Amino acid sequence: QQAALNSTFVSFDGGIQQLEGEDTRIIVPAILSTISGFGIGGNVLVLVVLIYAYVMLANLSATDLMILSVCAPLRTVTYYKRTWTLGLLACRTTEWIQHSCLAVKAFTLLATSQARHNVSSHPEEQSNFRQKNVVITLIIIWTVALVFPVPDTVFSRLKEEGNISLCVSELTSHSQDAMRVFSKMLPLGIYVLPIILSAVCHIRTIFLIKPSSHEESFLARQYENSLMYLSIITVNTLMMLPEWVSWVWMRHSSGESCKPPVGLLIFAQVCIYLSSAFFPAILLTMHVTLRESLSDLCSLLACRRDKHRLKLEGNGNEMHAVVMKVLDERGCVTIIERHSDASCQTLPDLEHFWSERRNTTVAEDIDPLPWERMNQSNIEL
Structure with a gap:
């Protein structure tokens, strides 16, 4: 109880609660539901077509499917109810699940970028990922991605205010140092560094490609795929930027008056789900095999x-x-x-x-x- 009295509010988890106005109660859930519906349909279609031949792209699609079918509906309910009604377990894990999925996407893009760069750097030793290597890589990616955001479950707590419940992140006197480190490591580890390294790999791949008569079709396909992955990375970078800016802002602001505006927080969450919904559209636009x-x-x-x-x-x-x-x-x-x-x-x-x-x-x-x-x-x- 003493710890609760000394705790400092950081942010709402699982969606902003106690919003005023009937428009936000109707409009925001409607937007999230529409994005989720289109995104789920597109990602299921992509997953069915690519699951055998393009395992890493299928993993990206499966991750987006999880974001749209688990994280988005949960926040839709929260915006509609304006309070937390999903219990303690969901409160503890909501941010952890979403950050884990974002980490899986970042690490999958990084692993794929590095592998494609290696293939283009040594065309004479041309070899794709074998099935065993792909399985091992995916296990490592999911393990690291699930472990990295575990501190989210420590900072999240269910808070009772009168006859309503709120899901919040709170900072106690004992967790200030941990929060300070975590608030820097998480965005660096699953946003900044993977994006930079992935983009560098694909840019180098494009410049390394030198068409020759006997490898022209292979290198042309490599070039097209590098452009496609760069487009995916660019869309993810732009769509995730508001979320990570507001997330870091919330944890480094000195007072209540310095908190980011509610509009920015809602916009940031909508952008996350738009990113997952846009993934099938990018593939349909730039992936020839999928279109055919x-x-x-x-x-x-x-x-x-x-x-x-x-x-x-x-x-x-x-x-x-x-x-x-x-x-x-x-x-x-x-x-x-x-x-x-x-x-x-x-x-x-x-x-x-x-x-x-x-x-x-x-x-x-x-x-x-x-x-x-x-x-x-x-x-x-």
Whole structure:
């Protein structure tokens, strides 16, 4: 009780509480819900298409999915209720979960950037991450990311004021030094340093790429991927900047009058979820493989729908001729022939490679079905 009396308020956790005005109670939850809905749909689609061939991008998408499906709804409830109604455990872990997810994104981008730089620096020793190395890297990333923000659980506490509960970060006389160190180490460790190192790796990769006749396609793909990753890093940097500025400001302000404005705090939290929602849009814009995969998926689904509809209208040789004519007009007869109802186990994101694959041996570095060689294959970043 004495410690509680000597504690100093630092910030609200899990969303700003005790806001005044009906507009903030309705508008902010509506904005967060809309962002979460679009972001969850996009990241699920990206995750389904890329989970086998692009594991690190899939990990980024899974992390954004977790942010949008766990952290954003929790803050939506808080803004609507204006008080904390989710209990002690959620209060203790809300900031820790969000900071852990942000750390996973930063460390994944850093690991991928370093790996791609190594490949471009030594094209004669061209090798992608093997499956075992990817698994080990992801385990290390998630372990460090979960441990780094653990002090968040120490500073967060559930505070009772009359008949309402508030989730806050408070500073006691015994934790001042720890808070001072943590408030500097966290933004440096999961924001500033990973961004700088990742950007440097991709910029160096772009300048290291020197096209040659036998490696032109590979280096062109490396160049495009480096630009894509730089775009992801740039968007994350700009979107996370308000959050970390306000976070450091709250912990280094000398008095209540020096605290950041409420508008900045709300804007910073909205930007975090916008960053996660923009990730699928960036991939669709700059990742050629993803666009082609989604296009083939849509074509295959449309062909199957037309085939099923026409079969319901009649049968016999005449109807078969009508079906094939309609499908031929849509340009998808070959897709249907290769994917009959009885043998439709191949994912549709690689159909345009199949005609070459039937009669030739595909090199390992361009194999469109990498999961067929999981035990000995390399996984592209």
